[in-house]
Amino acid sequence: MSRGNDIVLGGAGKRYGARAALEGVDLRVEPGERVALIGHNGAGKTTLMKLVLGLTRPDSGSVRVCGVDPGARGSRELRRRLGYLPENVAFQGGISGRASLRFYARLKRADVSRCDALLEEVGLADAMHRPVRTYSKGMRQRLGLAQALLGSPAVLVLDEPTTGLDPVLRHEFYTRLDGLHTSGATMLLSSHSLAEIETRSDRIAVLRGGRLVALGTLDELRARAGVPVRIRLRVERGAAPRIAEMLDSPTALAHVNGCEIDLACPTGQKMPLLRRVADAGLAVHDVEVIAPPLDEVYRFFSEGEEQR
Amino acid sequence: MREVLILAGREIAEALRNRWFLAAALSLGGLAVALAFVGATPGGETRTAALAIAVANLSSLSVYLVPLLALLLSFDGLVGEAERGTLNLLLTYPVSRWQVVIGKFVGYLVVLGLALALGYGGAGVLVGYRGGSAEGWQLYAAMTGASLALGAAFLAVGCLVSALARERATAIGICIAVWLGLVVLYDLALLGLLVLDESHRIDQAMLGAALVVNPTDAYRLLTLASVDAVAAVSGMTGLAAEAGLGRPLLVASIGCWILAPLGLAVALFHRREV
Numbered sequence: 001m002s003r004g005n006d007i008v009l010g011g012a013g014k015r016y017g018a019r020a021a022l023e024g025v026d027l028r029v030e031p032g033e034r035v036a037l038i039g040h041n042g043a044g045k046t047t048l049m050k051l052v053l054g055l056t057r058p059d060s061g062s063v064r065v066c067g068v069d070p071g072a073r074g075s076r077e078l079r080r081r082l083g084y085l086p087e088n089v090a091f092q093g094g095i096s097g098r099a100s101l102r103f104y105a106r107l108k109r110a111d112v113s114r115c116d117a118l119l120e121e122v123g124l125a126d127a128m129h130r131p132v133r134t135y136s137k138g139m140r141q142r143l144g145l146a147q148a149l150l151g152s153p154a155v156l157v158l159d160e161p162t163t164g165l166d167p168v169l170r171h172e173f174y175t176r177l178d179g180l181h182t183s184g185a186t187m188l189l190s191s192h193s194l195a196e197i198e199t200r201s202d203r204i205a206v207l208r209g210g211r212l213v214a215l216g217t218l219d220e221l222r223a224r225a226g227v228p229v230r231i232r233l234r235v236e237r238g239a240a241p242r243i244a245e246m247l248d249s250p251t252a253l254a255h256v257n258g259c260e261i262d263l264a265c266p267t268g269q270k271m272p273l274l275r276r277v278a279d280a281g282l283a284v285h286d287v288e289v290i291a292p293p294l295d296e297v298y299r300f301f302s303e304g305e306e307q308r
Numbered sequence: 309m310r311e312v313l314i315l316a317g318r319e320i321a322e323a324l325r326n327r328w329f330l331a332a333a334l335s336l337g338g339l340a341v342a343l344a345f346v347g348a349t350p351g352g353e354t355r356t357a358a359l360a361i362a363v364a365n366l367s368s369l370s371v372y373l374v375p376l377l378a379l380l381l382s383f384d385g386l387v388g389e390a391e392r393g394t395l396n397l398l399l400t401y402p403v404s405r406w407q408v409v410i411g412k413f414v415g416y417l418v419v420l421g422l423a424l425a426l427g428y429g430g431a432g433v434l435v436g437y438r439g440g441s442a443e444g445w446q447l448y449a450a451m452t453g454a455s456l457a458l459g460a461a462f463l464a465v466g467c468l469v470s471a472l473a474r475e476r477a478t479a480i481g482i483c484i485a486v487w488l489g490l491v492v493l494y495d496l497a498l499l500g501l502l503v504l505d506e507s508h509r510i511d512q513a514m515l516g517a518a519l520v521v522n523p524t525d526a527y528r529l530l531t532l533a534s535v536d537a538v539a540a541v542s543g544m545t546g547l548a549a550e551a552g553l554g555r556p557l558l559v560a561s562i563g564c565w566i567l568a569p570l571g572l573a574v575a576l577f578h579r580r581e582v
Contacts, residue, residue: 016581050396050582053400054400055396055399055400055582056581056582073404076402076404077402079400079401079402080402082400084397084400086393086396086397088393089393089397090392090393090394090397091394092318092322092394094321094322094325094326095318095321095322095325099321103314103317103318104401106314107311107314107315107398107401107402107403108401108402109402131325144397147397
C-alpha cells in the first residue's frame with residue numbers, strides 16, 4: 001500500500017475571481033508520510049485539500065496523487081483509495097448512521113459487512129440506528145472518520161479533523177490515525193493548533209495568504225522562527241535582583257520575583273547563558289529550559305516574518 | 309449504472325423517511341378521491357364514463373399538483389447538498405458528476421411514481437370498484453403514466469435549477485417562478501393573446517406550436533383531448549386534432565422537457581465549483 005501513494009503539487013495555483021486562493025505551491029508528501037497544514041482561516045488549506053481531492057482543478061501548475069491527476073476523468077480508481085474527512089462533516093439527516101456508512105461503502109465498493117465493526121470502533125455502536133440528525137457534533141465527526149476509513153485508504157485527507165471532539169475522543173482519534181500511519185497510509189491533515197499535531201505529523205507546511213511560507217519538521221521550524229527559548233531560574237530568596245543584573249546584558253529579562261527569574265534567550269545564546277548561570281554559583285537552585293511555545297512558532301509564520 | 313442506482317436508493321430512503329412521500333401520496337390520493345366522487349355525479353350510471361370522468365378530473369388536478377410536487381422534491385437536490393456540505397464529500401467518492409445528477413433524478417422519479425401509484429391507484433380502485441371497463445382502466449393507467457411523465461419533466465427542471473442556483477433560497481424562488489410561468493401564466497397569456505388578436509394573425513399552427521412547447525399543455529392535450537371518451541366529458545373534443553397535434557408529437561414534447569433540462573443540469577453541474 002505504501003508504494004507510490006505520494007502527493008505531489010508542482011507550482012499549483014488556484015484563483016477564485018480576482019482572489020488568489022493558492023499561489024505556486026510546491027509540496028511533495030512522500031508515501032506513508034504525515035504532513036500537517038497549518039495557517040489561518042483563508043490561508044489556502046482547504047483549497048489545497050480540494051486540489052488534492054480533485055474537487056477543483058488548479059489554474060496553474062499540477063497536482064498528482066499516487067501518480068494520477070485527481071481531477072481528471074480517469075481518477076475513479078484513485079478515488080477508491082482516498083479517504084477524506086471534511087471540516088464540519090455533514091450527512092443526510094433523515095438516514096441512520098449505519099445506512100449512511102453503508103451507502104458510502106457501496107459507492108467505494110468497500111466491504112459493506114465491515115461497516116458495523118467500523119461503527120463500533122469509532123464508538124457509535126449504540127447510536128448507529130438513529131437518524132444522523134439526532135447526532136451531536138462529536139458523533140457526526142466520528143461517523144465522518146468511519147467513512148474516511150472505509151476500504152483502508154492509501155491516502156487520507158483530514159480537514160480540521162478534531163473540531164468538536166472532546167479531549168478523550170481526540171486522543172482516541174489520533175490513536176486510530178497512528179494505526180493507519182503504521183500501515184503505510186499517506187496523510188495530509190490541517191489544523192489550527194500546532195500543539196495538537198506536534199507529535200502526529202512528520203512535517204509541517206505553513207500556508208499564509210495562499211503561499212507555502214514554511215515546510216519542515218517542527219524542530220526546523222522552531223530554529224527558523226528563532227523564537228527565544230525561555231529559561232527559568234529558581235534562586236536563593238533575595239538573590240534574584242543581584243543575579244538578574246548579572247545576567248541581563250545579552251538576554252531580555254522577562255520576569256523577576258523574589259526567588260524566580262524568567263529569561264527569554266535568543267536561539268544560539270542558550271549555552272553561553274547557561275555557562276554564566278553556572279558561574280552564579282550556589283545561589284541558583286534550579287534551572288528549567290522551556291522550549292518556545294508552539295503557538296509562538298505558529299504565530300511567527302502565520303503572521304508573517306516581515307511583521308517582526 | 310451501479311452508482312446511479314446507489315444514489316437513487318439513498319434519495320428514495322431519505323424521501324420515505326422524512327415523510328415527504330407520505331405527504332405527497334396523501335395529498336394526491338385525498339384530492340383524487342374527492343374529485344373522483346364529486347365529479348362522478350354528472351356521469352350517472354354509465355360504467356365507462358365513471359373512469360373517464362375521473363381521468364378528466366384528475367388530469368386537471370395533476371396539471372397543477374404534479375409539477376409542484378416534482379419541483380419541491382428536486383429543487384434541493386444539488387444546491388441543498390452543497391449548502392449542507394455533503395456534496396464535497398460525495399464528490400470525493402468514485403462517482404461521476406453526471407451519475408450524481410441522474411441518480412438523484414431517478415430516485416425522485418421512483419418516489420413520485422410511488423406517490424402517484426398509491427394516490428391515484430387508490431382513488432382509481434375506489435372509483436372503479438363499482439365496475440370499471442377494461443378500456444376505462446386503460447385510460448386511467450395512461451393518465452397516471454402521463455402524470456408521471458409530466459412529473460419527470462418538472463423533476464428535470466428542478467434538477468436544472470438546483471445545478472444552477474448558488475443558494476437554496478434562490479432555487480426555491482426560481483422554481484416558484486417556473487411553476488407559475490408554465491402552469492398558470494402561460495395559458496392565461498395565450499388566452500389573452502387570442503382574445504386581443506382580432507385580425508386573426510395567430511393561426512391554428514401557431515397556436516398548436518404554442519401549446520406543444522409547454523409541457524403542461526402537452527399533457528393536457530395528451531390526457532384530455534386525444535382520447536374520445538375523455539374529450540367528450542372534458543369538452544375538448546377534436547381540439548388536439550384541430551391543432552394538428554398527434555400523440556407522438558405531444559409525447560415528444562414532454563420527452564424533450566425531460567431530456568433537455570437534465571442534459572443541461574449535467575453540463576452545468578460538471579462546471580460547478582464545489
